Amino acid sequence: MKKLVAILFGLLVVATGFAAATQWAVTSVRGSNSDSYGYSWTEIGVKYDVQHPYTHYSITYRRGGGGAYGGHVVTKVIIIADPHGAETIVKIDGYHKVISSAGWPYI
Amino acid sequence: MYRAMGLLLVAFILFTASLSSAFELHGNASLVYVSSRYNPYIQYRLSRGDKPEWVTTSLMIYNYSGVAYVIQAHNDTEVIFKLKDQGRYIHSHVTVLLSNVTIMTILPRGVSPRIFWNESELISERTEKSHEFNFKNWTWYIFELRTVKIGGAYTIRKKDLQVIRDGIAYGHTMLFDDPGNPLKEGEVFTVYPFFTTINKITINNRDPLKWKNIIYYPPTKTVVTDYYSFNITQPFGRGFPIEIVPMATLSYTFDASDGKLITTLNSGPDLWAIGILNADFIDEYSCYRVEVKHDYLYAFGLFLKSFRINEGEVEKVIFRKPKTKVAYIFYGSLLLLGLVVVGRLKRR
Numbered sequence: 001m002k003k004l005v006a007i008l009f010g011l012l013v014v015a016t017g018f019a020a021a022t023q024w025a026v027t028s029v030r031g032s033n034s035d036s037y038g039y040s041w042t043e044i045g046v047k048y049d050v051q052h053p054y055t056h057y058s059i060t061y062r063r064g065g066g067g068a069y070g071g072h073v074v075t076k077v078i079i080i081a082d083p084h085g086a087e088t089i090v091k092i093d094g095y096h097k098v099i100s101s102a103g104w105p106y107i
Numbered sequence: 108m109y110r111a112m113g114l115l116l117v118a119f120i121l122f123t124a125s126l127s128s129a130f131e132l133h134g135n136a137s138l139v140y141v142s143s144r145y146n147p148y149i150q151y152r153l154s155r156g157d158k159p160e161w162v163t164t165s166l167m168i169y170n171y172s173g174v175a176y177v178i179q180a181h182n183d184t185e186v187i188f189k190l191k192d193q194g195r196y197i198h199s200h201v202t203v204l205l206s207n208v209t210i211m212t213i214l215p216r217g218v219s220p221r222i223f224w225n226e227s228e229l230i231s232e233r234t235e236k237s238h239e240f241n242f243k244n245w246t247w248y249i250f251e252l253r254t255v256k257i258g259g260a261y262t263i264r265k266k267d268l269q270v271i272r273d274g275i276a277y278g279h280t281m282l283f284d285d286p287g288n289p290l291k292e293g294e295v296f297t298v299y300p301f302f303t304t305i306n307k308i309t310i311n312n313r314d315p316l317k318w319k320n321i322i323y324y325p326p327t328k329t330v331v332t333d334y335y336s337f338n339i340t341q342p343f344g345r346g347f348p349i350e351i352v353p354m355a356t357l358s359y360t361f362d363a364s365d366g367k368l369i370t371t372l373n374s375g376p377d378l379w380a381i382g383i384l385n386a387d388f389i390d391e392y393s394c395y396r397v398e399v400k401h402d403y404l405y406a407f408g409l410f411l412k413s414f415r416i417n418e419g420e421v422e423k424v425i426f427r428k429p430k431t432k433v434a435y436i437f438y439g440s441l442l443l444l445g446l447v448v449v450g451r452l453k454r455r
Contacts, residue, residue, distance in 0.1 A: 033156070035155070047240070057238055058238050058239065058240045058243070059238050059239055059240060060240045061240075062348075062351070064351070064353075065353070074354065075355075075356050075358070075372075076352070076354060076355045076356065076373075076387070077352065077353050077354045077355075078166075078350060078351075078352050078355075078385075078387070079350065079351040079352070079353070080177060080349070080350050081213075081347075081348065081349050081350070082211065082247075083213075083235040083237075083238075083247040083249075087161070089161075089166075089387075091372075091387070094358060094372050094407070094408070095372070095389065095393075095394055095397060095398070095407040095408075096398065097161075097389070099157060099158075099161050101158075104238075
């Protein structure tokens with residue numbers, strides 16, 4: 001019994017050691033799009049393991065926005081989450097869409 | 108004497124006015140709205156650098172038994188309302204038909220998606236591990252389907268045209284603007300789950316509204332609400348934010364002569380009541396006419412394709428055969444005329 005506890009404790013120490021050794025980095029990915037009607041932007045926050053950036057990561061936030069150029073009006077802004085990030089749909093004058101997206105793994 | 112007559116006249120006018128303020132449907136009605144796919148528009152959008160999955164005829168968030176789904180339709184979107192007069196209420200049955208559909212959602216471990224579609228229509232299904240910061244054990248589900256049908260029912264209270272379901276008033280119906288008691292600027296339009304007031308009303312006495320071979324002639328009335336914002340989280344009301352809408356408006360264009368909805372770009376109480384909490388409709392044919400051909404008379408949202416009153420009641424049409432004797436006389440006279448003409452030509 002004592003041996004088992006010792007082994008388990010040892011494993012715990014090793015595991016925490018590995019976990020502590022993981023080097024985390026944070027970044028943000030931003031995408032944008034624009035045309036004569038207006039513009040749209042999307043930003044996501046990513047926290048990733050420097051050793052395995054594309055398998056060991058998490059998305060920390062999603063943001064988006066947009067605007068319209070002279071004479072046009074923004075009627076709706078929608079930010080939709082997807083498995084890899086987000087997309088922002090900016091609707092201008094009711095019918096025109098300017099769409100941008102941001103995702104991770106960043107290509 | 109004159110005063111008494113005048114008073115009587117005023118009373119009569121007030122009486123008729125009070126009668127007209129309650130909206131009357133008179134029997135049954137059906138309204139079919141459509142947003143169509145149009146390949147030249149898709150080509151135009153792709154040429155501008157848009158991804159094919161971004162080009163949709165409708166984009167919705169559907170709350171089905173507490174699970175929020177993002178739904179995108181790439182072919183036609185059709186929304187059918189069947190209305191039935193039931194005394195003080197109008198019963199409305201809604202059917203939403205989508206084709207070439209992508210459905211997406213994210214769920215915690217141990218919870219599987221609630222299926223509201225016909226499984227024989229499924230083309231593909233895939234899952235992806237969640238990389239969400241506080242939702243590590245969750246899974247993304249993505250379904251591709253040939254067609255999807257969403258149905259639901261609610262009632263419209265005739266007195267004030269409020270959409271009601273399970274004792275909750277959602278707001279003024281988007282299907283009608285009662286000409287006897289029209290919508291006005293500053294009035295409350297929707298109550299639940301989103302509160303909006305009417306910001307602007309424009310009457311167009313000049314331009315018709317077109318879609319393919321259908322034209323609605325002026326006057327038309329466009330009602331636009333003030334801005335509102337919301338987040339839709341999963342499960343509904345708490346947890347993971349699946350859609351964030353920092354700014355939105357509701358816009359509806361009515362036929363000002365009888366008050367029926369001709370076109371809209373968005374959802375409204377009538378769709379909220381059946382669980383469609385947000386919707387964006389784009390008619391690709393009209394968008395092509397507007398954006399590429401610069402013909403601004405096209406309505407670019409969900410468009411009223413057909414409006415039928417008293418559907419379901421069989422109307423007997425008595426068809427009388429033309430009397431044969433009269434027909435013989437008619438054809439005989441035609442023959443005679445022909446002979447005379449031919450004879451005269453020959454004589455020359």
